[in-house]
Amino acid sequence: RFHTIKVLCIEGYDYDGEELFETVENGVNAMIKGINFHPDLKQILKxxxxxxxxxxxxxxxxxxxxxxxxxxxxxxxxxxxVAVDFCYGMINILTSSTAKSLVRLKQMKIFHCKMITEIVVDDDEEGDNYAANYEIVFSELKELRLSSLESLTSFCSVNNCAFKFPSLERLVVEDCPNMSIFSGGELSTPNLRKVQLKQWDDEKRWAWKDDLNTTIQYLYQQQ
Structure with a gap:
């Protein structure tokens, strides 16, 4: 019945505790535990x-x-x-091909992943000088939270990829000391008015300088 699963939660360690699932209509919830007891496992889907x-x-x-x-x-x-937390071996979250398919994504939370350098990476094997310009549109994404990502340098560094976030209203960038730019290519965030610096202190800790890339660059320089 795997094809009917709509909510999938995977935990690295097998422990007893209360399971908290988001509810979806006519869906099946699945919990998979103990992945770290299988050291050869490098991905969750074939x-x-x-x-x-x-x-x-x-x-x-x-x-x-x-x-x-x-x-x-x-x-x-x-x-x-999408929520990813305490995955210390993970180096990126999505390829550009997968990111293009996320037409209904509303919320993304990436926390405590010390090896991640970018959220989206180009899956063109020839590199960004080979591929033609392209764009990725997260049309429904309203909330993006990035926290405690010590190696993160950007959301995506590819300079021939344009990102559009027409619905993004909340962006948290907390404890990402090496993030010097948000995106290497064109960037559109028409509804974003600030970058929140602490998850739970919305009103007091925020920054904004003209646009998102300029704001991230400013925060990097202020350290």
Whole structure:
């Protein structure tokens, strides 16, 4: 019944505790525990898997052996929420191909992943000088939270990829000391008015300088 799963929560360690799931209509919740007891596991879905299209919520916690969230060809056409926390071995979250499929994504939270350098990476094997210009539109994304990512340098550094966030209203960038720019290419965030510096202190700790890239550069220089 894996094809009916809409909420998937994966934890690296097997422990007893209260399970908290978001509720989706006509869906099945699944909890997978103990991934860190399988050190050879590097990803949670097979390259040819089509089950990802049914997922609406994907939460990954404490999975140190995962290097990438999913294979580069994975499509998440119905995904609304992504949360990744305490995954110390992960180096990126999404490839550009997967990011293009996230047409319904509303919330993304990435916390405590000390190896991550970028959230979205180009999956063009020839590099960004080879590929033509392209754009990724997160049309429904309203909230993006990045916290305690000590190696993060940017959301995406590819200079021939334009990002559009027409619905983004809340952006948290907390304890990301090496983040010097948000995006290397064109960037549009028409509804964003500030960058929140603390998750739970919305009114007091924020910054804004003309646009998002300028704001991130300013915060980096102020350290």
């Amino acid at each position: 390259q040819e898997s089509s089950h990802a299209n049914n997922l609406e919520v994907l939460e990954i916690y404490g999975c140190d052996n995962l290097i990438n969230l999913v294979p580069s060809s994975t499509s998440f056409q119905n995904l609304t929420t």
